[in-house]
Amino acid sequence: MTTGSDDRHMLLGAxxxxxxxxxxxxxxxxHLRTCRQCQSELGQVSGLPRLLDLAGPEGGPHLSTTPAPGGAPPPLVTEPDDHRLATLLTEVSRRRRRRRSWLSGIGAAAAVGVFAGGAWLGPSLFSTDPPTPPTTHVVAAAAPGSTVKIDVALVTRGWGTQLDIDCEDMPTDGEVLLWVIGRDGKESTAASWRATPSGYSRVTGATALRTNEIRSLEVRTGTGRVLASAHT
Structure with missing residues (x-):
């Protein structure tokens, strides 16, 4: 587009x-497919073209100088002493007859101004973005004989808990697993991955247990050796 990605919503009026x-x-x-702000504002102004069509090329029924059906004169729009208002209406009617697109341009500019103001005020007044889910970070303690460094972020989700795992100084071959131990003592695998030559891994796992239902976490090799553990 001809504008930056952060300002695309300003083109909604046009x-x-x-x-x-x-x-x-x-x-x-x-852009409109993924921008909820633009989708919402589009619903509010989608009738603007229809309103402009109803106004008609002659300026709408309130500005038209064409006689009404049956030969009746057009309705009087001003009192005799409203000379300035009558002059203004006549000028608007003349301009609309000569160049209707001029009004469309004004409408687009006004819409852009409204949307720009909404973009400035909207995030603080009308934000519909979901709140950041609660997150708990735990650092796993390396088991005796292990030098691994493991940080786990427990992110509360509606379906349970998302586990974001950052690992350093890990084994460079074999399988690695994250085990979740519930407060009832039951164990389940939340994630498994292959070791990397660099010893660094970043993995996302999941468990149906909620954060307050998790007693501890353990990172084990595929053979069952505990590399690190953490209590929540």
């Missing part, structure tokens, strides 16, 4: 009024 190039229209359509 998108609604059909003022984008084919390239920008395609790019903004892709």
């Amino acid at each position: 998108y609604v009024l059909g003022g984008l190039s084919d390239e920008d229209h395609r790019a903004f359509s892709e």
Whole structure:
């Protein structure tokens, strides 16, 4: 697009009024699929083109100088002493007859201004982003004879607990597993992976147990040797 990715939402007004190039229209359509803010604002202003159509090329029924059906004169829009207002309405009608696209441009500019203000105020007033899930970090203590360094982040999810594991100085071959021991003493495997030549691994595991239901964690080799453990 012709603008930075952080400012794509500012093109929504031009998108609604059909003022984008084919390239920008395609790019903004892709952006709209994943931007909840733009989706919400699109629903609020999607009727703007219809309102402009209803106004008509002559400025709408309140500005039209065409006689009504049956030969009746158009309704009086001002009192005789409202000379300045009558002059303004006449000028607007003339401009709309000459160049209707001018009004569309003004509408697009106004929409961009509204969206820009919404982008500034929206995050603090109308944010719909989900809150950051509670996370607990634990550092596993290396078992005797082991030099591994392991940090585990326990992220609370609706389905249980996500376990993000960072490992250093690990064995360079064989299988490694993360075991979860519940407060009832039952054990289950939350993650398994192959050792890397560098001894560094970053793995994400999962367990149906909630954080407060986990008593401890153990990192073991495929042969069952405990490399490190941590109590939660």
